[in-house]
Amino acid sequence: xxxxxxxxxxxxxxxxxxxxxxxxxxxxxxxxxxxxxxxxxxxxxxxxxxxxxxxxxxxxxxxxxxxxxxxxxxxxxxxxxxxxxxxxxxxxxxxxxxxxxxxxxxxxxxxxxxxxxxxxxxxxxxxxxxxxxxxxxxxxxxxxxxxxxxxxxxxxxxxxxxxxxxxxxxxxxxxxxxxxxxxxxxxxxxxxxxxxxxxxxxxxxxxxxxxxxxxxxxxxxxxxxxxxxxxxxxxxxxxxxxxxxxxxxxxxxxxxxxxxxxxxxxxxxxxxxxxxxx
Amino acid sequence: xxxxxxxxxxxxxxxxxxxxxxxxxxxxxxxxxxxxxxxxxxxxxxxxxxxxxxxxxxxxxxxxxxxxxxxxxxxxxxxxxxxxxxxxxxxxxxxxxxxxxxxxxxxxxxxxxxxxxxxxxxxxxxxxxxxxxxxxxxxxxxxxxxxxxxxxxxxxxxxxxxxxxxxxxxxxxxxxxxxxxxxxxxxxxxxxxxxxxxxxxxxxxxxxxxxxxxxxxxxxxxxxxxxxxxxxxxxxxxxxxxxxxxxxxxxxxxxxxxxxxxxxxxxxxxxxxxxxxxxxxxxxxxxxxxxxxxxxxxxxxxxxxxxxxxxxxxxxxxxxxxxxxxxxxxxxxxxxxxxxxxxxxxxxxxxxxxxxxxxxxxxxxxxxxxxxxxxxxxxxxxxxxxxxxxxx
Numbered sequence: 001x002x003x004x005x006x007x008x009x010x011x012x013x014x015x016x017x018x019x020x021x022x023x024x025x026x027x028x029x030x031x032x033x034x035x036x037x038x039x040x041x042x043x044x045x046x047x048x049x050x051x052x053x054x055x056x057x058x059x060x061x062x063x064x065x066x067x068x069x070x071x072x073x074x075x076x077x078x079x080x081x082x083x084x085x086x087x088x089x090x091x092x093x094x095x096x097x098x099x100x101x102x103x104x105x106x107x108x109x110x111x112x113x114x115x116x117x118x119x120x121x122x123x124x125x126x127x128x129x130x131x132x133x134x135x136x137x138x139x140x141x142x143x144x145x146x147x148x149x150x151x152x153x154x155x156x157x158x159x160x161x162x163x164x165x166x167x168x169x170x171x172x173x174x175x176x177x178x179x180x181x182x183x184x185x186x187x188x189x190x191x192x193x194x195x196x197x198x199x200x201x202x203x204x205x206x207x208x209x210x211x212x213x214x215x216x217x218x219x220x221x222x223x224x225x226x227x228x229x230x231x232x233x234x235x236x237x238x239x240x241x242x243x244x245x246x247x248x249x250x251x252x253x254x255x256x257x258x259x260x261x262x263x264x265x266x267x268x269x270x271x272x273x274x275x276x277x278x
Numbered sequence: 279x280x281x282x283x284x285x286x287x288x289x290x291x292x293x294x295x296x297x298x299x300x301x302x303x304x305x306x307x308x309x310x311x312x313x314x315x316x317x318x319x320x321x322x323x324x325x326x327x328x329x330x331x332x333x334x335x336x337x338x339x340x341x342x343x344x345x346x347x348x349x350x351x352x353x354x355x356x357x358x359x360x361x362x363x364x365x366x367x368x369x370x371x372x373x374x375x376x377x378x379x380x381x382x383x384x385x386x387x388x389x390x391x392x393x394x395x396x397x398x399x400x401x402x403x404x405x406x407x408x409x410x411x412x413x414x415x416x417x418x419x420x421x422x423x424x425x426x427x428x429x430x431x432x433x434x435x436x437x438x439x440x441x442x443x444x445x446x447x448x449x450x451x452x453x454x455x456x457x458x459x460x461x462x463x464x465x466x467x468x469x470x471x472x473x474x475x476x477x478x479x480x481x482x483x484x485x486x487x488x489x490x491x492x493x494x495x496x497x498x499x500x501x502x503x504x505x506x507x508x509x510x511x512x513x514x515x516x517x518x519x520x521x522x523x524x525x526x527x528x529x530x531x532x533x534x535x536x537x538x539x540x541x542x543x544x545x546x547x548x549x550x551x552x553x554x555x556x557x558x559x560x561x562x563x564x565x566x567x568x569x570x571x572x573x574x575x576x577x578x579x580x581x582x583x584x585x586x587x588x589x590x591x592x593x594x595x596x597x598x599x600x601x602x603x604x605x606x607x608x609x610x611x612x613x614x615x616x617x618x619x620x621x622x623x624x625x626x627x628x629x630x631x632x633x634x635x636x637x638x639x640x641x642x643x644x645x646x647x648x649x650x651x652x653x654x655x656x657x658x659x660x661x662x663x664x665x666x667x668x669x670x
Contacts, residue, residue: 099556114554118547118614119540127544128555136535140474160477 025090029054029219030075030106030188035084037074044070045243048084052188057210057220059230059251062240063263068223071240072190075221076108077101107181108190115173117166121158122146124165125180149183150175153212157205171202175209188219195229207233227256241266292608292623294659298652299627306634313637317506320516324440326629327518328353328584331577332596333603333621334529338566338573340604341533342546343613344394344401346387346567348408349574350597354416356383356578357588362423364433372435380575386412387571391564409597420590430587439521439583443514446503452520457495461488518580522622525576529618532569542566546613595646602649603628606656627652 025031028051035048045067052058062068074081077095086093088104095101101108115124122139125146131138146161155175158168165173174194181189194210195203210233213220224230230237231251238248239262246266247254253271254262261268306313332349339346346352356379362368363375370378390408394401423429431437444452464484471478502515533539541562544552553559582588605611606627607620628649635645 098554102556110554114548114551116544116547116551116614119544123540123544127540127552128557130537130540132537136531137537137540140470140476143476144474162477 025087028052028087029089031087031090032075033085033087035071035074035081035086037070037079038082043243045074045240048245050238050245050248052219052221053236054187054219055214055217056235057214057222057233058236058238059234060221060223060238060240061225061227061230061259061263065242066240066263067243068240069192070243072108072192072221072223075101076106076190102184105185105187106190107184107186107188108192109174109177109181109194110192115165115177118164120164121161121168121176124176125149125183127180129184145183146179149179152216153179153182153209155179155209169202170198171205174198174202174206178206178209178213182213182216182218186218188221189213190221190223192223193225194222195224195226203229227259230259231256239263247271292620295606295608295623295627295656298655299623299630302627302630302634306630306637309634309638313634315506316501316504317512318633318637319501320506322626322629322633324516324518324584325633326625327440327522328577328581328596329599329603329628330522330622330625331525331573331580332600333607333625334525334618335570335573335577336600336604337529337609337616337618337621338542338569339401340601340609340611341542341613341616342563342566344563344566345405345601345611346390346401346408346570347405347597348386348390348412349570349577349600350592350594351409351412351416352383352386352571352574353578353581353596354588354592355386355412355419356380356575357582357585358416358419358423358429360436360579360582361429361431361588362419364431364436365423365429366432367423372433375433375436376579379578380572383575383578384568384571387574388564388568391567394567395560395563413594416588416592417590420588424588424590427591428587428589431582431585436579436583437586438517439580440516440518441583442517443502443512444517446514449502449515450499452515453495453499456523457492460491464488518583521576521580525573526618526622529569529573533618538562538565543614546615548614599628599649602653602656605660606652608656608660610660611657612660624656 030052032048032050035050036046037044048071050058060068060071073079075086075095077098077100080094080096086095093100093104095104095106098108116127119127122143126142131141131145133141143161150156150158150161153175155172157175158172165176168176178189178191178194191210194206198206207229210220210222214235222230222234234251236249237251237254237259239246239259241262244266247262247268249271255270258268258270262271303314312318332353335349336346359382360375360379363370363378364372386408390401390404393399394404420427420429464487468478468481468484499515502519503513505511505513507513533542541552541557542565544555544557545559545562549559585592601611603624604616604621605624607617607622607624609616609620631648631652632645635648
């Protein structure tokens with residue numbers, strides 16, 4: 001089910017600044033070219049080249065400290081990169097604040113789920129983006145939109161959209177956080193360890209939700225430690241090791257053992273060398 | 279069964295405290311039949327006014343998980359400013375004096391809010407300092423301007439805020455308008471939900487609510503309009519009552535129908551989530567401080583009216599009653615949960631204990647202990663409800 005080959009051009013191991021006719025740029029939603037981030041003398045991520053495609057799930061793998069979080073925080077505008085270029089639909093963009101990335105259509109669903117337990121589902125879905133009518137909150141419009149969005153994503157496990165988020169299970173909370181990103185017409189949804197704290201059935205729910213996002217043409221970038229999850233949902237994989245992107249390509253190029261090798265040693269004899277970045 | 283679980287989870291609303299209030303009322307009435315007389319109940323509502331307004335002032339900050347310990351003395355300073363300005367030395371018109379008072383209390387609370395936000399200090403400590411500072415300021419003001427530690431009020435309008443009454447006709451008109459307006463907005467909200475195909479409660483519930491509202495309006499009007507004088511005719515709704523109504527209505531609309539209110543709840547629930555949703559957290563925290571100050575200012579006008587002036591030695595437990603009336607009504611000390619109506623219920627409970635115990639000749643010592651027990655019970659319910667809602 002995961003043999004969805006990505007656009008072939010993205011396999012190229014192009015390093016350094018983008019060159020004219022860079023094949024990745026024409027089809028990708030977001031392309032990183034030579035992205036580095038250092039904190040003082042500490043090089044957190046170095047020379048990252050990565051293409052993210054619409055309608056595909058890209059799994060970002062790597063051990064603790066490999067630089068995954070630094071990379072997604074760079075994309076979502078928590079901080080600006082120290083060097084390198086970012087291209088959104090082929091156009092160079094500069095993301096300096098979370099607002100910048102939100103305006104482009106990038107939504108980040110954090111591990112610690114930014115939801116308010118004391119508010120209900122509708123209130124959380126629209127938090128910070130409330131619909132108003134003559135200055136007062138338009139609850140009916142917000143409730144209708146919420147129900148529609150949840151129905152579109154086939155989130156059917158919540159009984160009422162007016163129940164407090166504090167009373168939801170982990171999987172339901174994850175679903176609400178994702179639905180919020182979808183409702184705001186996000187084109188790229190970044191999810192940090194979406195299944196880390198979930199049980200078996202809830203994990204399955206979240207994974208199928210991720211697939212439905214991709215079916216709607218949304219690009220999904222998922223950080224995960226769980227290789228089972230990765231091989232179930234991902235169309236493409238990217239592996240980081242000690243701050244560098246050591247491999248990326250269609251998921252069909254990998255299997256569990258080669259992925260583990262790449263994660264733990266940064267290289268694998270079993271992955272075609274053409275797709276291992278320098 | 280579902281009811282019990284909801285009660286435990288903290289969605290019970292005000293059921294426990296309303297039951298408790300009913301028990302108190304029955305008890306006092308059995309001990310002294312004067313308790314439920316029109317005169318005494320009207321008096322009780324007027325006594326409750328300051329507790330209610332201070333409780334509402336406190337709720338703005340309690341919702342954020344913050345607190346303002348200085349509201350008692352901020353109110354004292356406000357009352358002193360009003361009394362001094364309308365005094366014959368300055369003889370400002372009442373509206374100018376009232377406006378300056380509201381500005382002053384709003385300014386005091388905003389200043390404390392700025393210190394809390396700017397230096398990232400706990401509001402508990404900053405407003406504790408405020409409590410002492412404004413007590414000092416109050417003594418200063420009163421001793422400079424007054425004689426023997428107090429200034430008496432001679433302004434008729436300030437006096438009438440608490441002691442004046444509307445005509446019986448106006449009382450009826452007011453009650454009818456309030457009931458009709460609330461019924462109409464409830465029906466309209468219900469119709470809009472129905473028209474949009476959203477889940478609504480059964481029609482019966484709506485009719486029952488409107489019926490209850492109408493009965494309450496009629497009972498209040500009859501109560502206020504009964505002659506409660508002994509030698510002269512004394513009837514009509516005290517001016518203080520619609521002031522409470524207005525603050526309650528304005529506060530409730532801000533909290534439930536505007537973005538600002540929504541953000542106050544969100545920040546109290548999870549300020550990091552609010553920040554990540556693009557909400558300017560500090561702006562809305564500062565707004566809550568300012569609203570606390572403004573509501574305190576309204577309380578100070580009624581307090582000056584009730585005292586007939588201002589003294590340099592005001593009741594130091596006022597601030598505790600402010601927090602107590604909010605919490606007794608059901609507002610959480612931990613932020614994110616509460617409503618303006620809670621202060622009304624809590625303020626009436628405190629006034630009931632005061633008033634009832636005085637009627638059956640129980641001294642202040644026991645009154646304090648009784649209020650303490652009610653407060654303890656309310657905080658316990660709050661804490662249990664919180665535990666219930668997080669372990670799920």
